[in-house]
Amino acid sequence: MSAKQLNCDVVIIGGGATGVGVLRDAAMRGLKAILVERVDLAQGTTGRYHGLLHSGGRYVVSDPESATECAEENAILKRIHPDAVEATGGLFVSVAGDDDEFPDRFIKGAEATGVPAAEITIAEARKREPRLTPKLARAFEVQDGTVDGWRMVWGAVESAREYGAECLTYHRVTDIDVKDGAVRGVMCHADKTGEDVYIECRAVVNAAGPWGGHIAAMAGEHDVQVVPGRGIMVAMNHRLVNSVVNRCVYPADGDIIVPVHTVSIIGTTDVRDDDPDHLVIE
Structure with missing residues (x-):
């Protein structure tokens, strides 16, 4: 059977x-x-993350370039996807026993990277979030928010369709046609109909996330090394907080609480894995 063109x-x-x-x-x-x-x-990473719209604060010390990009993207997404974003605001808090020097590095890093941040009093922080520990040492407000990943993705697709774009779900890429170093087309299998579909094109954008290395290899590019990571998050059945709360420490596991709709998500961990299709739940 010939492929649909x-x-x-x-x-x-x-x-x-x-x-x-x-x-x-x-x-x-x-x-x-x-x-x-x-x-x-939104069945991959987009539908499986904690919903945090980063202010950039998490990375002002560990990854300044990413911090700036986060701050810029934060503003863009709030402008073009307001229906999918809750502008909760956020806090970075340190507690007694944390590294006393890190909060100063944090606020200097925020200034250097263009990430809006300001120190507030402990009283103000606990008034805003009463469940915060009495052992707070310092607190900073940032412009974190939360994102409904599905609403954002579907909104973007609906907008793209208005400009003439097509979106083919349940179309699995089986091959990428390359000749003389240039992409000529993409072969897909439509799993719902059983038909093969060949899409002639001048360029391909690989946005496959954890599967990006596999897609690149189909085009003969075997040096795209993507390391899949899996994480664990804990979803509470109510909102513990109304703004994002971050530990003001060097980024580590389990140091964020994110309010999303009617729940709160505590996360996250990050462990290297071999196959994003077969993640073991320990």
Whole structure:
């Protein structure tokens, strides 16, 4: 059976936040764009994270460049996806026994990276979040928020479609056609219909997240090393806090509480894994 034929300027592989953002951007620039996703939208990292819209504060010491990017992205997402964002605000707090020097490094790092942050009194912090420990030493307010990943992704796709883009879910990439070092097309299998689909294109954007190395290898690029990581988060059945609360320490495991809709999510851990399709729940 011959494959169904489609044609476009660019194929985007991966239906998470990155992929749909690229789809929308490409369509708005006048390119004919098609996104392919092997299952449904936001089924990978985008649908499995703690929902935090970073202010950049977490990285002002450990990764200044990422801190600046987070602050810039925070403002963009609040502008273009306001229906998917809750501007909760956030706190970075240190407690008795923490590194006494880190809060000073934090506020200097925030200033250097352009991440809005300001110190507030302990009384103000505990008034804002009464469940905070009485052992608070210092507190800083930042512009953290929370994101509904599904609402954001579907909103971006609906906007992209208005500009002429296509989004093909349950289309699994089986091969990438390359000749003389240039991509010519993408072969997919539509798992719901059983048909093969060949999309002729001039470029491919690999937005497959943890599966990015596998997709790159299909195009003959074997040096794209992606290290999958798995994490554990604990979802409480109510909101412990109304703003994001971060430990004001060098980033570590389990140092964030994120209020999302009617719950709070405590996270996260980060452990290297070999296969994002087969994550062991210990």
